[in-house]
Amino acid sequence: xxxxxxxxxxxxxxxxxxxxxxxxxxxxxxxxxxxxxxxxxxxxxxxxxxxxxxxxxxxxxxxxxxxxxxxxxxxxxxxxxxxxxxxxxxxxxxxxxxxxxxxxxxxxxxxxxxxxxxxxxxxxxxxxxxxxxxxxxxxxxxxxxxxxxxxxxxxxxxxxxxxxxxxxxxxxxxxxxxxxxxxxxxxxxxxxxxxxxxxxxxxxxxxxxxxxxxxxxxxxxxxxxxxxxxxxxxxxxxxxxxxxxxxxxxxxxxxxxxxxxxxxxxxxxxxxxxxxxxxxxxxxxxxxxxxxxxxxxxxxxxxxxxxxxxxxxxxxxxxxxxxxxxxxxxxxxxxxxxxxxxxxxxxxxxxxxxxxxxxxxxxx
Amino acid sequence: xxxxxxxxxxxxxxxxxxxxxxxxxxxxxxxxxxxxxxxxxxxxxxxxxxxxxxxxxxxxxxxxxxxxxxxxxxxxxxxxxxxxxxxxxxxxxxxxxxxxxxxxxxxxxxxxxxxxxxxxxxxxxxxxxxxxxxxxxxxxxxxxxxxxxxxxxxxxxxxxxxxxxxxxxxxxxxxxxxxxxxxxxxxxxxxxxxxxxxxxxxxxxxxxxxxxxxxxxxxxxxxxxxxxxxxxxxxxxxxxxxxxxxxxxxxxxxxxxxxxxxxxxxxxxxxxxxxxxxxxxxxxxxxxxxxxxxxxxxxxxxxxxxxxxxxxxxxxxxxxxxxxxxxxxxxxxxxxxxxxxxxxxxxxxxxxxxxxxxxxxxxx
Numbered sequence: 001x002x003x004x005x006x007x008x009x010x011x012x013x014x015x016x017x018x019x020x021x022x023x024x025x026x027x028x029x030x031x032x033x034x035x036x037x038x039x040x041x042x043x044x045x046x047x048x049x050x051x052x053x054x055x056x057x058x059x060x061x062x063x064x065x066x067x068x069x070x071x072x073x074x075x076x077x078x079x080x081x082x083x084x085x086x087x088x089x090x091x092x093x094x095x096x097x098x099x100x101x102x103x104x105x106x107x108x109x110x111x112x113x114x115x116x117x118x119x120x121x122x123x124x125x126x127x128x129x130x131x132x133x134x135x136x137x138x139x140x141x142x143x144x145x146x147x148x149x150x151x152x153x154x155x156x157x158x159x160x161x162x163x164x165x166x167x168x169x170x171x172x173x174x175x176x177x178x179x180x181x182x183x184x185x186x187x188x189x190x191x192x193x194x195x196x197x198x199x200x201x202x203x204x205x206x207x208x209x210x211x212x213x214x215x216x217x218x219x220x221x222x223x224x225x226x227x228x229x230x231x232x233x234x235x236x237x238x239x240x241x242x243x244x245x246x247x248x249x250x251x252x253x254x255x256x257x258x259x260x261x262x263x264x265x266x267x268x269x270x271x272x273x274x275x276x277x278x279x280x281x282x283x284x285x286x287x288x289x290x291x292x293x294x295x296x297x298x299x300x301x302x303x304x305x306x307x308x309x310x311x312x313x314x315x316x317x318x319x320x321x322x323x324x325x326x327x328x329x330x331x332x333x334x335x336x337x338x339x340x341x342x343x344x345x346x347x348x349x350x351x352x353x354x355x356x357x358x359x360x361x362x363x364x
Numbered sequence: 365x366x367x368x369x370x371x372x373x374x375x376x377x378x379x380x381x382x383x384x385x386x387x388x389x390x391x392x393x394x395x396x397x398x399x400x401x402x403x404x405x406x407x408x409x410x411x412x413x414x415x416x417x418x419x420x421x422x423x424x425x426x427x428x429x430x431x432x433x434x435x436x437x438x439x440x441x442x443x444x445x446x447x448x449x450x451x452x453x454x455x456x457x458x459x460x461x462x463x464x465x466x467x468x469x470x471x472x473x474x475x476x477x478x479x480x481x482x483x484x485x486x487x488x489x490x491x492x493x494x495x496x497x498x499x500x501x502x503x504x505x506x507x508x509x510x511x512x513x514x515x516x517x518x519x520x521x522x523x524x525x526x527x528x529x530x531x532x533x534x535x536x537x538x539x540x541x542x543x544x545x546x547x548x549x550x551x552x553x554x555x556x557x558x559x560x561x562x563x564x565x566x567x568x569x570x571x572x573x574x575x576x577x578x579x580x581x582x583x584x585x586x587x588x589x590x591x592x593x594x595x596x597x598x599x600x601x602x603x604x605x606x607x608x609x610x611x612x613x614x615x616x617x618x619x620x621x622x623x624x625x626x627x628x629x630x631x632x633x634x635x636x637x638x639x640x641x642x643x644x645x646x647x648x649x650x651x652x653x654x655x656x657x658x659x660x661x662x663x664x665x666x667x668x669x670x671x672x673x674x675x676x677x678x679x680x681x682x683x684x685x686x687x688x689x690x691x692x693x694x695x696x697x698x699x700x701x702x703x704x705x706x707x708x709x710x711x712x713x714x715x716x717x718x719x720x721x722x723x724x725x726x727x728x
Contacts, residue, residue, distance in 0.1 A: 358714045
């Protein structure tokens with residue numbers, strides 16, 4: 001496949017890997033932020049081919065994983081209302097709330113539909129004027145522009161039956177939170193290339209400077225990932241702490257400014273709670289006041305929800321790169337993709353699900 | 365006043381009786397299925413006589429007794445298989461539910477080395493289904509049965525109230541004869557055996573997914589839906605040491621091979637770069653976060669054969685239309701028993717497991 005096969009070329013990947021082996025002289029801990037990168041690394045087995053000195057820890061970049069439990073419970077309550085069609089990205093359906101998920105809600109009679117884009121949800125709103133369409137607007141900087149666009153479209157179309165349940169996160173504040181933790185082990189970051197395609201990488205310089213870590217914008221194919229790792233290791237070995245771009249075919253310094261403008265028009269920065277991690281200041285977005293009428297949280301007054309996490313789940317420590325799924329006593333036992341105790345076991349980008357799919361046998 | 369005006373006067377009533385029977389003639393030619401079609405009475409009979417009998421015409425069926433009576437040509441082992449078919453949409457690129465219902469059962473029989481001979485078909489029709497759809501499905505079943513060389517010798521038709529079924533469900537049961545000398549079973553894989561795949565993976569899964577509303581994938585991929593019994597006969601004509609066969613339908617190749625490795629207590633090692641996947645299928649899978657190894661196929665088989673006969677069998681497969689792209693994708697090993705391993709294109713090895721749950725498209 002064009003633009004993909006080239007970046008999976010075994011010979012080229014081997015060449016970059018050989019250079020990593022030549023470059024590394026002592027142990028380094030790198031974090032890939034994005035769950036999509038974790039998935040690719042483990043799927044292709046790239047981590048097995050790295051020198052033993054390099055440890056990859058897996059970051060919190062899985063939108064399904066960090067959406068807080070309270071909000072999922074709220075989604076379940078809204079989706080159960082008879083007048084509502086609840087539209088969601090597919091992998092949100094199995095994320096456990098306090099004892100239930102959207103799939104179970106659908107089985108109990110809730111009208112839950114999988115959509116591939118919020119614009120599909122807009123179409124649902126147009127086709128069903130007598131129903132309330134609620135879209136679960138989750139994700140990072142990558143989904144923020146289309147999610148924002150759907151709200152702008154609903155406004156310009158005069159749709160009064162469309163609203164969004166917003167769970168929108170920003171990556172850089174999470175990187176800062178991880179680096180500021182007293183338990184932090186991360187010495188260098190692989191930046192999430194898709195996020196950078198939207199946002200550019202102008203936000204990284206202050207983080208690299210303040211915390212003294214190299215950050216290398218990295219893509220998703222084996223060759224991209226190997227190149228990102230090589231550039232990070234080269235910096236670490238040379239004592240540099242800079243921001244570099246290993247994904248220039250997609251990412252520019254300024255990013256997609258139109259998309260950024262759209263985010264700014266519809267959203268404003270707010271504090272957000274990350275599931276498993278906790279409150280991170282200024283780490284998310286919410287709808288601006290002028291779009292308040294499209295806010296599902298304000299439109300549907302669902303009663304106070306008491307959320308309960310499974311006591312067995314160690315998702316928080318995994319999301320912060322402190323532990324691996326194989327460190328969890330429930331991994332592959334009580335917690336499987338069929339019976340997930342935490343969100344990390346659900347999405348293909350969740351670290352636990354990735355490990356379950358490709359590394360189940362490593363269980364101690 | 366009004367009420368009075370509506371009441372016919374006595375002598376008007378009289379004159380109506382004089383004019384002849386007032387009872388309207390029942391509508392005999394309906395355009396949609398109504399509950400009466402499932403009554404077991406004349407309407408059911410007419411439906412069967414008009415659409416099913418002429419399509420499936422064969423001596424045991426035309427006897428129209430409570431059971432079809434068939435003659436065995438020789439003593440020996442019989443294979444019996446049954447399968448229920450639900451698919452949305454019922455017509456998709458490359459096939460429909462009727463063809464699926466015939467091929468599904470024919471292929472299950474062929475996978476144990478049987479020569480499928482007789483099929484029964486049980487229809488559940490939803491009230492309101494256009495009769496033209498019933499006719500189209502029946503004709504498609506006729507064509508598939510002809511292609512596979514099987515007779516549909518018995519059937520049943522029921523009608524479910526609108527909303528209690530989805531358009532049309534078809535269950536088929538098949539009976540086939542296993543010629544002497546064939547011993548095909550999931551328990552028969554032996555170390556050293558060669559794993560052969562009859563063609564590219566994922567065509568059916570992607571075709572149905574693309575057709576299922578809301579997914580604006582511009583793909584020309586057609587389902588691979590086809591009867592496999594002629595391919596199997598060609599294989600047996602070339603060599604008798606065919607130890608295991610499976611058609612990797614739901615759950616895909618990964619699930620089929622895991623079943624075999626566990627049943628036989630062997631390991632199966634695959635070579636990622638030798639597994640054929642069409643570029644359009646690969647692209648759709650990349651987009652949605654699916655793995656072709658888990659996508660459904662309806663016209664492919666995986667066979668485990670002795671290394672001595674592998675080349676002959678492969679050549680025979682390639683001489684058929686459905687097996688033209690057949691290739692060897694891996695081998696059977698002694699250990700680790702019960703496991704399927706994949707050598708990735710970049711040279712690492714990872715485990716492949718059964719499909720964990722429902723496949724859900726990812727968010728980004």
